[in-house]
Amino acid sequence: MNDVPDPRGKGSTEILAAADLRKTYGDRVALKGLTFSLDAGRVLGFLGPNGAGKTTSIRILTTILRPSSGWFSVDGIGSDQPQAIRRRIGVLPEGLGFPRQMTAFGYLTYFAQLYGRPAGEARRIATDLLADVGLQNRADSSVGSFSHGMRQRLGIARALVNDPAVVFLDEPTLGLDPRGQRELLRLVQRIARERGTGVVLCSHLLSEIEGVCDDVVIMNAGVVVAEGTVAEVVGASHPELDHVVRIRVPVASIHRTQELLQAFPGIDGDVRSEDSTGWLDVKLHASNGSGADESRARNDLLESLIRADVPVLGFDTGGGRLEDVFLRLTAEAIR
Numbered sequence: 001m002n003d004v005p006d007p008r009g010k011g012s013t014e015i016l017a018a019a020d021l022r023k024t025y026g027d028r029v030a031l032k033g034l035t036f037s038l039d040a041g042r043v044l045g046f047l048g049p050n051g052a053g054k055t056t057s058i059r060i061l062t063t064i065l066r067p068s069s070g071w072f073s074v075d076g077i078g079s080d081q082p083q084a085i086r087r088r089i090g091v092l093p094e095g096l097g098f099p100r101q102m103t104a105f106g107y108l109t110y111f112a113q114l115y116g117r118p119a120g121e122a123r124r125i126a127t128d129l130l131a132d133v134g135l136q137n138r139a140d141s142s143v144g145s146f147s148h149g150m151r152q153r154l155g156i157a158r159a160l161v162n163d164p165a166v167v168f169l170d171e172p173t174l175g176l177d178p179r180g181q182r183e184l185l186r187l188v189q190r191i192a193r194e195r196g197t198g199v200v201l202c203s204h205l206l207s208e209i210e211g212v213c214d215d216v217v218i219m220n221a222g223v224v225v226a227e228g229t230v231a232e233v234v235g236a237s238h239p240e241l242d243h244v245v246r247i248r249v250p251v252a253s254i255h256r257t258q259e260l261l262q263a264f265p266g267i268d269g270d271v272r273s274e275d276s277t278g279w280l281d282v283k284l285h286a287s288n289g290s291g292a293d294e295s296r297a298r299n300d301l302l303e304s305l306i307r308a309d310v311p312v313l314g315f316d317t318g319g320g321r322l323e324d325v326f327l328r329l330t331a332e333a334i335r
């Protein structure tokens with residue numbers, strides 16, 4: 001019988017935990033108590049508007065900065081052992097520079113050796129990682145010849161040379177085209193699933209966080225304003241988005257669509273529009289009947305637009321979205 005509680009407080013898969021981390025710079029309080037945890041094999045999105053405290057948090061968790069108070073652990077190693085933590089983490093900083101003359105293979109072999117791997121093993125790690133990130137055919141090309149997307153993949157491979165328990169990726173898709181973004185995010189997800197690595201992904205692109213992340217931490221002005229699975233954060237924080245349907249039309253058709261929708265029976269209040277993107281938010285009357293009634297109302301609404309020859313570019317019935325939650329929870333900072 002084993003009655004000893006798990007010292008890490010949760011299941012044995014918890015790979016990163018932070019408890020009440022605080023940081024002050026002089027008399028400026030940058031972080032007012034960061035508490036969250038991440039399990040192995042999961043991707044956590046770390047979000048917040050400018051100045052929320054993300055960089056400060058990541059610098060603390062990657063042992064670059066010491067917290068003013070609080071505690072964290074990586075793979076069971078406490079924050080009082082920063083050197084041991086450094087051996088168990090990988091980092092892709094924003095705007096990572098690369099030596100242009102080096103080959104991709106040489107670059108990764110060099111980093112594996114920096115982590116103390118013997119030459120033969122370092123070469124094997126480099127070969128495996130190049131295959132993992134889809135650069136095996138460019139192993140002997142100089143990094144200077146790589147596109148931005150290829151460099152980002154190489155940067156992720158570099159962050160994995162020490163087989164880390166947790167990797168921190170800062171804006172990894174910045175500057176990539178849509179296909180490059182999607183491919184890189186799939187790679188990130190695969191790394192988490194196949195290697196069991198915990199991934200902390202900082203991004204300003206909320207749609208990408210929503211698509212790839214299992215969990216999310218939203219920060220605002222130094223405090224965590226939401227934390228949990230993406231579904232929990234979206235569901236728990238935004239009940240007023242229930243019964244909302246979002247429709248996207250060409251920007252030139254917004255006003256006509258707005259008029260058509262406004263005349264549709266079953267609409268609650270005004271139809272709101274985002275003139276720059278073509279999205280319209282339509283709130284349906286809360287139905288007293290079953291979900292099937294609401295589903296029928298949504299279908300009728302879509303059908304009436306199509307009959308009126310409105311080109312419908314997007315239709316979203318999910319209710320809350322992470323972007324709405326983010327904007328609402330961080331509104332104070334944005335104003």
Ligand SMILES: Nc1ncnc2c1ncn2[C@@H]1O[C@H](COP(=O)(O)OP(=O)(O)OP(=O)(O)O)[C@@H](O)[C@H]1O
Pocket residue numbers: 025028029030048049050051052053054055056057
């Ligand atoms: N070295 C520093 N000295 C003084 N204040 C700092 C320092 N670094 C950050 N701050 C302040 O701490 C707060 C949090 O900054 P931080 O850079 O962590 O935010 P962030 O969420 O990463 O923002 P961004 O998205 O703009 O990078 C801000 O008010 C910032 O001005």
